[in-house]
Amino acid sequence: MMRILIGASLLLASPALAEVKPGPGQDTVEANCAACHTTDYIRMNAPFLTQDGWKAEVGKMRTAFGSPIDDAVAAEIVQYLATQYGPKK
Amino acid sequence: MQRRTVLAGLGSVAATAAQAAQKPNWMSPALPDGTRDEAILVRPPGKQSLIQLTDRPPNYETPINAFANPITANDRFFVRYHLAAVPTMEELKDWSLTVGGDAADRAVKFAMADLKKNFTQVEVTAVCQCSGNRRGLFDPHVPGVEWGYGAMGNAVWRGVRLKDLLAKAGVKSDAVEVWFAGADGPVMPATPPFRKSLPVALAQRDDVIVATSMNGQPLPHLNGFPARLVVPGWTGTYWMKHLTSIEVSTKPMTNFWVQKAYRVPAGMFPVDLPFASQNDSATWPITEMVVNSLIAAPLDGAKVGRSGFTVRGVAWDRGHGIKTVEVSFDGGKTWKPAELGRDLGNYAFRSFSLASGALPPGPCVVSARAVSNKGETQAVALVRNPAGYHHNVPQTLTVTVA
Numbered sequence: 001m002m003r004i005l006i007g008a009s010l011l012l013a014s015p016a017l018a019e020v021k022p023g024p025g026q027d028t029v030e031a032n033c034a035a036c037h038t039t040d041y042i043r044m045n046a047p048f049l050t051q052d053g054w055k056a057e058v059g060k061m062r063t064a065f066g067s068p069i070d071d072a073v074a075a076e077i078v079q080y081l082a083t084q085y086g087p088k089k
Numbered sequence: 090m091q092r093r094t095v096l097a098g099l100g101s102v103a104a105t106a107a108q109a110a111q112k113p114n115w116m117s118p119a120l121p122d123g124t125r126d127e128a129i130l131v132r133p134p135g136k137q138s139l140i141q142l143t144d145r146p147p148n149y150e151t152p153i154n155a156f157a158n159p160i161t162a163n164d165r166f167f168v169r170y171h172l173a174a175v176p177t178m179e180e181l182k183d184w185s186l187t188v189g190g191d192a193a194d195r196a197v198k199f200a201m202a203d204l205k206k207n208f209t210q211v212e213v214t215a216v217c218q219c220s221g222n223r224r225g226l227f228d229p230h231v232p233g234v235e236w237g238y239g240a241m242g243n244a245v246w247r248g249v250r251l252k253d254l255l256a257k258a259g260v261k262s263d264a265v266e267v268w269f270a271g272a273d274g275p276v277m278p279a280t281p282p283f284r285k286s287l288p289v290a291l292a293q294r295d296d297v298i299v300a301t302s303m304n305g306q307p308l309p310h311l312n313g314f315p316a317r318l319v320v321p322g323w324t325g326t327y328w329m330k331h332l333t334s335i336e337v338s339t340k341p342m343t344n345f346w347v348q349k350a351y352r353v354p355a356g357m358f359p360v361d362l363p364f365a366s367q368n369d370s371a372t373w374p375i376t377e378m379v380v381n382s383l384i385a386a387p388l389d390g391a392k393v394g395r396s397g398f399t400v401r402g403v404a405w406d407r408g409h410g411i412k413t414v415e416v417s418f419d420g421g422k423t424w425k426p427a428e429l430g431r432d433l434g435n436y437a438f439r440s441f442s443l444a445s446g447a448l449p450p451g452p453c454v455v456s457a458r459a460v461s462n463k464g465e466t467q468a469v470a471l472v473r474n475p476a477g478y479h480h481n482v483p484q485t486l487t488v489t490v491a
Contacts, residue, residue, distance in 0.1 A: 040142070
């Protein structure tokens with residue numbers, strides 16, 4: 001783990017976290033999603049993913065990529081993404 | 090879990106306020122709104138201006154105008170990582186490459202000096218293109234990294250033949266695949282590390298190499314320093330960066346990256362060399378590229394004079410070479426053959442150009458389409474597939490004649 005953190009920090013210049021929209025669940029998204037990847041992945045995949053689409057993406061993070069989040073956290077993340085980054089109504 | 094606020098911002102931002110106005114020049118309006126909003130021009134370490142889609146893991150594409158040259162400069166070459174633990178140049182100083190596996194006679198280990206001194210050095214000019222290049226142009230959109238046109242590049246790769254390395258380890262008759270691993274890795278221990286394999290028959294092909302040089306220079310850090318696999322004709326997913334381990338195996342590789350990701354509906358796209366050990370009844374691994382072309386100049390939305398302009402671009406396929414490129418100046422009603430540039434080899438970009446001649450004022454819709462020596466043509470309509478691969482619908486752009 002140390003190797004990873006040293007490796008990453010040498011590459012990285014700006015201290016800012018990519019910004020996501022404020023709203024219920026924002027902290028949960030930043031704490032969990034941003035552990036492995038920038039939240040630019042969220043903005044990049046908006047606003048075309050529906051609630052089911054975001055659910056599939058979060059599910060993939062758990063089943064394919066080994067994210068340790070539980071059902072409740074996953075549901076909170078999906079709700080945030082669908083609300084803030086779902087299709088425009 | 091702690092917020093890792095320190096882990097963001099790989100590149101320095103090259104443009105800020107003026108950027109919104111610039112976007113139409115380097116981003117297709119067909120990309121998702123969110124992508125057009127978050128993508129920015131940056132200069133990652135060791136690179137000139139690239140389009141940042143994400144910085145962690147680093148995913149940068151090459152702006153279209155760089156493809157006016159059929160060789161993509163190292164400092165404009167696109168960058169693609171799945172996972173964020175990119176090894177530093179310091180860590181890569183101790184690099185070595187092991188070759189072994191259950192279908193090898195023995196395990197051997199090579200330092201960079203061994204590769205340079207003890208093996209024949211060979212060169213191949215070949216296109217490295219991300220499987221998902223142009224995914225962002227799919228309609229309806231497909232989730233993933235929303236690439237525009239620039240997740241590709243063409244370089245002169247120099248290094249040693251994979252088959253020569255395999256011969257040092259000895260390939261047993263029951264070998265099925267050759268497995269590859271690189272030095273980059275995941276952040277979470279539970280995330281599957283990125284690993285890929287090739288059919289053993291392809292691994293023995295003369296032009297599949299372990300490259301230690303790119304366009305006459307060491308590989309850039311973010312393009313796989315100090316050695317990467319080069320698989321001419323096959324999509325970039327097989328071109329393992331920071332290559333550290335090669336295993337000759339009696340079994341097909343099993344992991345997320347080969348069994349779930351990088352797959353296309355069975356038989357949807359043409360292949361010459363099937364990857365039979367990874368095929369199932371419904372899906373095949375994505376392997377060989379499809380014939381395609383890109384107009385690098387003029388840019389969409391450009392203003393041109395009535396004396397006309399010259400269309401310049403590149404065409405490529407999966408290794409048969411380019412037979413013709415045709416250009417239309419009237420939205421696809423009529424097509425004229427373009428002049429082809431120097432032949433850099435069947436796996437390389439083939440440049441093309443055609444002058445429009447004098448034009449009436451008003452909008453002029455420009456398009457290009459390539460045909461390979463195999464007779465394969467670009468798709469007339471998008472060939473939809475679940476992961477958004479192999480987009481090769483002819484690009485259409487509009488310039489204003491005034």
